Amino acid sequence: MSLLRFGSHPRFRLSAPVMLALLFLAVLWPSPASAWWNEQWTLRKKITIDTGPSGAGISDAIGATPVLVRLHVGNFRFGAAKEDGGDLRFVSADDKTPLKHHVEKYDSLLGEALVWVGVPDLKPGAKNDIWLYYGNQKAPTAVDAKGTYDPDTLLVYHFNDRSTPAQDVTAWANIAQNAVPGADGAIIGQGARLDGQTALTLPGSPSLVVAENGELTWSLWVKMTALQPGAVLFSRTEGANGLTVGLDNGVAFVEVTNGGNTQRGAGGAAIAAGTWHQIAFAAKGAQIILYVDGNQAATLAAGLPTMTGVAQLGRAASAAAPAADAAAPAADAAQAAPASAAVGFAGDIDEFHIAKVARPAGFIKLGAIGQGPDQAKLIAFSVDEENAGWFSGGYFGVILRSVTLDGWVVIGLLGIMAVISWYVMVDRISYLNRVSAGNEIFLKHFRETSTDIGGLLQLDNQENDPSFGGELGKKQRKSVHAAPLYRLFAAGAQEIRRRFAGGGYRRLSPQAIQSIRAVLDSGFVRESQRLNRLMVMLTIAISGGPFLGLLGTVVGVMITFAAIAASGDVNVNAIAPGIAAALVATVAGLGVAIPSLFAYNYLTIRIKDVSSEMQVFVDEFITRIAESYELPEEPVKQAAE
Structure with missing residues (x-):
């Protein structure tokens, strides 16, 4: 009301051009940014993780999950950040709570970075926002690989270690027992290469022990050199018990042997050689669900057997599993292992995860989309905002x-x-x-x-x-x-x-x-x-x-x-x-x-x-x-x- 009186007073009456000019300036004047997490950081950008219909289209529960953030010259100003990316900070949507993260790769010269961020509670079917802060040359490095993953994550191999055994970035320190050749240009930075003869051996750690009918989530990115019958991706055996994950002429399968009785679940379209795909399964109780690229491919009505032995990637841990028991029920006989012998997997692998809980379907689908070539459906970057200068924000x-x-x-x-x-x-x-x-x-x-x-x-x-x-x-x-x-x-x-x-x-x-x-x-x-x-x-x-x-x-x-x-x-x-x-x-x-x-x-x-x-x-x-x-x-x- 006072503003109207001021404008209507004869001594302060504004002409129409002046009022239009003021309105134009009000529209174009940069709006003040929301509360700044820390004034020592000069730049920030909003990262939107869209799990709704306009993005990844995930309707199942997700929960806490690590999210891969790919930075390049098209969405990030490497010249404004520290050379090693040590000033990167991730903050939740409230712009107050810092998020744990670690850097898998940061190359300011080539303008490429791979950063994993632990998002505590990712909602399905919605747009979830986090903030990326940078632009503080005096900031100390604050990566926390162990804090990026929840305690249920037992093993994570990024395969970014050259000529050394794969390092586990989780708090469980399940380091591989041997080294395998690296593979440049993998789905996420550097990967590993398997020739079908040499396997990557996992440690016999107590944290990796599997209880009978226990929970387990397993995932791996693979790229076959060529189609192979019975190619083994993962194998773990102990006496008459065993667990095998593989590709049979490009068709994913999971195979469980319990007391000599072998059951197999296979499904989904055959994946093509020379292309990257995520193979995963989640086991809980008497059910194992197999996923290919985040989509459910098969369901196996079987529980995990007790296993405490050593597991391998890329080759069967022992001789082929015995054939199905003749006395097995007809339903089990239909899922019996094929007669073809298992062979080692030949191709590239990347991003190997094991968790001691059965992850929900939304969690697995988010990993497949967020880590794969369709990441643009999930993650979007806003423009940079500055906390200083006339044009800030x-x-x-x-x-x-x-x-x-x-x-x-x-x-x-x-x-x-x-x-x-x-x-x-x-x-x-x-x-x-x-x-x-x-x-x-x-x-x-x-x-x-x-x-x-x-x-x-x-x-x-x-x-x-x-x-x-x-x-x-x-x-x-x-x-x-x-x-x-x-x-x-x-x-x-x-x-x-x-x-x-x-x-x-x-x-x-x-x-x-x-x-x-x-x-x-x-x-x-x-x-x-x-x-x-x-x-x-x-x-x-x-x-x-x-x-x-x-x-x-x-x-x-x-x-x-x-x-x-x-x-x-x-x-x-x-x-x-x-x-x-x-x-x-x-x-x-x-x-x-x-x-x-x-x-x-x-x-x-x-x-x-x-x-x-x-x-x-x-x-x-x-x-x-x-x-x-x-x-x-x-x-x-x-x-x-």
Whole structure:
């Protein structure tokens, strides 16, 4: 109410343009960011984990889970962070609670990072937000691999160790017993390579002991070299008990042997060789569910047997499991192991996880999507926000920071063009103002003077300066001298003086009057050229500004799409900043052209008015000359005789 009263008060009434300008600034002014977790960090970005229909489409329960965050030049400013990524911090949606994380890979030179973040309670069918903070060169490294995973996670191998046994990053320290060759370019950084002969042996740790009908979750990313019958991915046996996970000509299977009785669950479409896929299973009680790429592939009605022995990746732990007991029920016989012998798996593997609980289906699906090639469905990155500077937290800072070098070159050229166009506007408007003021004073006194133009011409005075009866002051005389009408008048007066320089009868023939008109017409052309001086610069700004801006935009869009293609991350958050920055060039071009267009039209109208005024004055001046210096009738007759 007080604001309305203020705006309605006569002394404080705002004009419509001012109110529109204030509204425009209010809309574009960067909105203040929400509470900053720590002021020592200068940059942050929101990461949205979308498990809803618009994202990963996960409706089953998820719970606490590690989430893989892939950073690259399209979504992260490596130059603003520490070289080793030690200033990375992840904070929950409340912007208060730090989250545990650890770095699997960080390469600021290549612009690539793989970071695992422990999210405590991920909701299905919703958008879950976390914050990434960076930009603090003094921050100590604060990675916590053990805290990234819950206590139920028994083993996690990233396979990022070269020529050494795979390290377990969980708190259980289940380090592999031997090393296998590494494989570059795996699904997540570096992986491991199995040749079908050498297996990766897991430790005989008490934490990995499996109780009868106990709970277990197992997952592994695999890429087959070629289709193999009965290829073993994981094997653990102890006497007449055993557990095997493998691929039979590309079809995933899980096989349980309990007391010599073997049951197999297999299903899902055969996976293709040379492509990455996640194989996982969750066992609880008398049921084992097999998953391929996060989707349920088969269900086996069997519980895990008791196993305390050593497990292996890539090869059967012992000879092939015995055939199904002849006395087994028909239902079990249908699931009996095939007669083909087991063989070692040949191909690449990556990201091996074991947990001592049966993870829900949503947890497994989130891992398959979030770690695989479809991660863009799950994770989206917002623009960077800053906690300092005029553009902090707003859109302009993000846009300007994303402008490429070619864009700045175009914007610089447009800036030069804008300076020139504004100079022309100011110069022409000020000149026309002086012209109008001088013309007005001159015409007033010219028309108020006697019809005898001789008094105006002061033919006996060589100063070419009308005195108007001494009525003009110094300032007015200066304004009159700047008037085109005065200069036309002075040119005509000079012509008349030249004709009467010898004294005698002061009369002009029609031919002489036409000659004076020709002089005035030439003066009119010169004055018109003076009025239109530099106007061509405005036409160049009007026509060339938008095209130059469009050139910058097109080049910027090309560079943006090339960068996206190189990084391989196709999502709107990677594309949007580059496209927005590319459009800055077009905005700059329009910013040059639009004021120039308005000014050109305004100046053209004013120049046309002055030109019309000069044309009218020439006609009026010639008429008064003809009246004042008309030849008498007698001399005309004598000339005719």
